Amino acid sequence: MTRSMSAVVHLDGPRRLALAAVLVAALIAGSTLAVAALETWGGLQDASSAYIPAIVVVAAALGTIPAVAASILAFIAYDFFFVQPTLTLTVATPTEWLSLLLFLLVAVVVGRLTALLADREREASQRAREARVLFAISQDLATAPTVTDAIRLVTERLRGETRMTRVWCGLGPTVLDERTVADTSRGDARPPLSPRFVLEREPTAVDGTLAGAGAGAGAGAAGAGLAAGSRFAWVRVREPLPPGRGGAEGSEAVFRVPLVSAGVALGSFWASRPRTLAPPTDETTRFLLAAADQIAGAVERDRLATDATEAEVARQSDTLKSALLDSVSHDLRTPLAAIRVAAGHLADPQVDVPPVATRESARSIEREAARLDRLVANVLDLSRIEGGALHPAVEPYDLADLAEQVVDRLAPMLARDSVRVEVPADLPPVLVDPILADQILTNLLENAVAHAGPDRVVRVVAATMAPADQRVPTRVELVVEDSGPGVPPREIDHLFEKFYRGSARRPGGRGMGIGLAVVRGLVEAMGGSVAARRSSLGGLAVSVVLPAADEPVDA
Amino acid sequence: MxxxxxxxxxxxxxxxxxxxxxxxxxxxxxxxxxxxxxxxxxxxxxxxxxxxxxxxxxxxxxxxxxxxxxxxxxxxxxxxxxxxxxxxxxxxxxxxxxxxxxxxxxxxxxxxxxxxxxxxxxxxGPAADQAGALRVGPVTLDIVRRAVRVGDVPIELTPREYELLKVLLAHAGRVVTSGRLLRAVWGSAYTEEGHYLHVYVSRLRRKLAAADPTGAAGRIIANEPGVGYRVVEPDAAPEP
Known part of the structure; x- marks a missing residue:
């Protein structure tokens, strides 16, 4: 393989050589004619200086060696055509010899100086170009909204700057696991693999050239150079191929620059171009290397940021779960404790329970089981609201009926409380899911009763909200309020948040802080809204606004 | 009434x-x-x-x-x-x-x-009887003679094991927190060294169990997870 590589290396050499030879020959021939004219008609004794401009041109365009060659050619031509005896290479006098050698010396020195100057300038402009491209790459990475966008910009830019046919980038811990994130061509991410070269970095700088040195059998270095103080070399490799990607070698040579950050492989930066072209120049290699380094840094920073975000999300979700567990632990166990003791009492062998007391215990068990059921319903509703699994089946429903039904059902719990229901007879029906509406009013009543304070007054009021604008549909407001101590104004906004239980536990306060969160979730799922304010009874007033249904038209 | x-x-x-x-x-x-x-x-x-x-x-x-x-x-x-x-x-x-x-x-x-x-x-009343002995199930601890028997079999305890058992038996039926046990047996400098306790309690249990073919003596010290230990009558199975 080393042989075919060297063929690739020198393939455009002969053409370049031929072109140079033609240019040198033409310039020296032209200069010879000029010298002849100057010596014949200009009367000059020695016009050999007329070759100097030609040598300067060769040196500037082609470098030192062609300039020296041109100098020697000019020396020979002058000797042949103008030194006595002419048309021979013989020189008659030592003086002629001296002047010829002086001419050669001047020609070589001028050629060399010019070539050096031209090299410097080329180098300077190349540096400027490199700086510009590297700056553009950092700009791409700094300004793109995501790392993937940045990589896409960089691959496009490099394809333009390096004359690669294609540039792409894959991220993954190994070559086989890589996922292509950017590709300048739309086709298959991996061409049928062709000669492949991996850029190897040698962080320990060795004096002298690296070149193909140390390249063992089966691996040939196709280029070497210095980049940011570290050496690199393209090394031909046989890397494992993804399944189905082997087979015939394509017409492209593929170059891979590993993306490495802190010793961890993050992926690769790839480029390909026809095998027939020379290996990448040092400049191209430096571009690829710089881009790879910058992308690796960006990918690593992005990964760290993502990890941090995920850790934060996980932490918050853990906090939420433990809040739910704490609440469930405390609040589901309280009715359970009452049930267990009441049942234990009925079964207590040391106690003779009279029938009246038996009934009371059984009633207490029933009541607490119902309370437990409401808590479980709330937990389930909350998970359905959170999981987006709530699909209300709305229908026109009468709020007076709803209130009556819920108050009846909660009667055992409300024994010592005064619940006043004020629903006007002409209230339009509301558009609700009856099951969810029942849950909403149950939660509101339970909450109000729990916080009604010593007066134990709870009021349920409903009223039509007259729309200011005819285009706005009519809505109905349902308010449940209590005579308790109420909630401090700064806490009112938080009442509908999950697990919010207030800064101070209020007398008789119980519940896991999900009742009102469930109310809000259910109301909003049916197109309504909730709000809380201070009640004229002294305590808290929770307002639920629901869409009114069209009045049935009785003919 | x-x-x-x-x-x-x-x-x-x-x-x-x-x-x-x-x-x-x-x-x-x-x-x-x-x-x-x-x-x-x-x-x-x-x-x-x-x-x-x-x-x-x-x-x-x-x-x-x-x-x-x-x-x-x-x-x-x-x-x-x-x-x-x-x-x-x-x-x-x-x-x-x-x-x-x-x-x-x-x-x-x-x-x-x-x-x-x-x-x-x-x-x-005091936990110990008139003879100065603490008794739970087959285990008897004689405070006066500093001797421990399981049934009629005397068992050898180290001074620490003996103190530990004494504190637990003196509070028979009631929970004793790990901190309180450490303070009583090791002194106040050791109240954070919960692992001492686990090791000593399991050694004590093994010694008690080895002296009792029914194994009941090994079960008188019950774990109260996260809190401490409690001596129970071996036949009084804890509530599920």
């Missing part, structure tokens, strides 16, 4: 739970005073001076711990703390503040009465 039974102050903010416990205690012959919050609890404590306090830690007005501390300042009246699961820290704090035992909601009545019985027995 011939002789008036022991007076119990029941402090619990949940109406249903309080009513259920009170009903059973009354039916069992206790005199029951009920408080729904900390203020009422302290008022009833002052006026009735009960023989036992059942105290829910989660009270709406003042912290149950504050009630406990106040009671402990004035008397050694047994206090059993009622708490929900997942609050081991509160439990240990309450025991360290002088509570005699705790119950985790939802507790059963059998459990309740076994704890109530244990703390009331401790309150009426």
């Amino acid at each position: 011939s002789a008036p039974g022991p007076a119990v102050l029941l402090v619990e903010d949940d109406d249903a739970a309080r009513a259920a416990v009170a009903t059973n205690l009354v039916a069992r012959g206790y005199r029951v005073f009920q408080a729904i919050d900390g203020r009422e609890a302290l008022r009833l404590w002052e006026s009735s001076r009960p023989d036992l306090v059942l105290l829910d830690l989660g009270l709406p007005d003042i912290d149950g711990m504050a009630v406990l501390v106040r009671i402990r300042r004035e008397a050694t009246t047994p206090v059993i703390v009622l708490s929900a699961r997942g609050q081991e820290k509160d439990r240990v704090d309450a025991l360290d503040a002088g509570a005699d035992d705790y119950l985790t909601k939802p507790y059963g009545l059998a459990e309740l009465h076994s704890r109530v019985g244990a703390v009331l027995r401790r309150a009426v």
Whole structure:
């Protein structure tokens, strides 16, 4: 393989050589004619200086060696055509010899100086170009909204700057696991693999050239150079191929620059171009290397940021779960404790329970089981609201009926409380899911009763909200309020948040802080809204606004 | 209702739970005073001076711990703390503040009465009998001779193991927190070294079990996860 590589290396050499030879020959021939004219008609004794401009041109365009060659050619031509005896290479006098050698010396020195100057300038402009491209790459990475966008910009830019046919980038811990994130061509991410070269970095700088040195059998270095103080070399490799990607070698040579950050492989930066072209120049290699380094840094920073975000999300979700567990632990166990003791009492062998007391215990068990059921319903509703699994089946429903039904059902719990229901007879029906509406009013009543304070007054009021604008549909407001101590104004906004239980536990306060969160979730799922304010009874007033249904038209 | 039974102050903010416990205690012959919050609890404590306090830690007005501390300042009246699961820290704090035992909601009545019985027995008389011996199941610890027998088999204990067993037997039926055991046996510098305790307790259990073919002696020391240990009668299986 080393042989075919060297063929690739020198393939455009002969053409370049031929072109140079033609240019040198033409310039020296032209200069010879000029010298002849100057010596014949200009009367000059020695016009050999007329070759100097030609040598300067060769040196500037082609470098030192062609300039020296041109100098020697000019020396020979002058000797042949103008030194006595002419048309021979013989020189008659030592003086002629001296002047010829002086001419050669001047020609070589001028050629060399010019070539050096031209090299410097080329180098300077190349540096400027490199700086510009590297700056553009950092700009791409700094300004793109995501790392993937940045990589896409960089691959496009490099394809333009390096004359690669294609540039792409894959991220993954190994070559086989890589996922292509950017590709300048739309086709298959991996061409049928062709000669492949991996850029190897040698962080320990060795004096002298690296070149193909140390390249063992089966691996040939196709280029070497210095980049940011570290050496690199393209090394031909046989890397494992993804399944189905082997087979015939394509017409492209593929170059891979590993993306490495802190010793961890993050992926690769790839480029390909026809095998027939020379290996990448040092400049191209430096571009690829710089881009790879910058992308690796960006990918690593992005990964760290993502990890941090995920850790934060996980932490918050853990906090939420433990809040739910704490609440469930405390609040589901309280009715359970009452049930267990009441049942234990009925079964207590040391106690003779009279029938009246038996009934009371059984009633207490029933009541607490119902309370437990409401808590479980709330937990389930909350998970359905959170999981987006709530699909209300709305229908026109009468709020007076709803209130009556819920108050009846909660009667055992409300024994010592005064619940006043004020629903006007002409209230339009509301558009609700009856099951969810029942849950909403149950939660509101339970909450109000729990916080009604010593007066134990709870009021349920409903009223039509007259729309200011005819285009706005009519809505109905349902308010449940209590005579308790109420909630401090700064806490009112938080009442509908999950697990919010207030800064101070209020007398008789119980519940896991999900009742009102469930109310809000259910109301909003049916197109309504909730709000809380201070009640004229002294305590808290929770307002639920629901869409009114069209009045049935009785003919 | 011939002789008036022991007076119990029941402090619990949940109406249903309080009513259920009170009903059973009354039916069992206790005199029951009920408080729904900390203020009422302290008022009833002052006026009735009960023989036992059942105290829910989660009270709406003042912290149950504050009630406990106040009671402990004035008397050694047994206090059993009622708490929900997942609050081991509160439990240990309450025991360290002088509570005699705790119950985790939802507790059963059998459990309740076994704890109530244990703390009331401790309150009426010394744990050791007239001969100066502590006895639980087949295990006897002779305080005077510093000797331990399982049935009739004498067993050899190191000084630390002996002290450990003595503290546990002296509180038979009641929980002893890890901190209290460490302080009593190792001294106050070791209260954070819980792993000493696990090692010594399991060694003690092995020695007791080895001397008793039925294995009952090895089961008298029960774990109270997150809190400490409790010596139980081997046949009195703990409530599930």
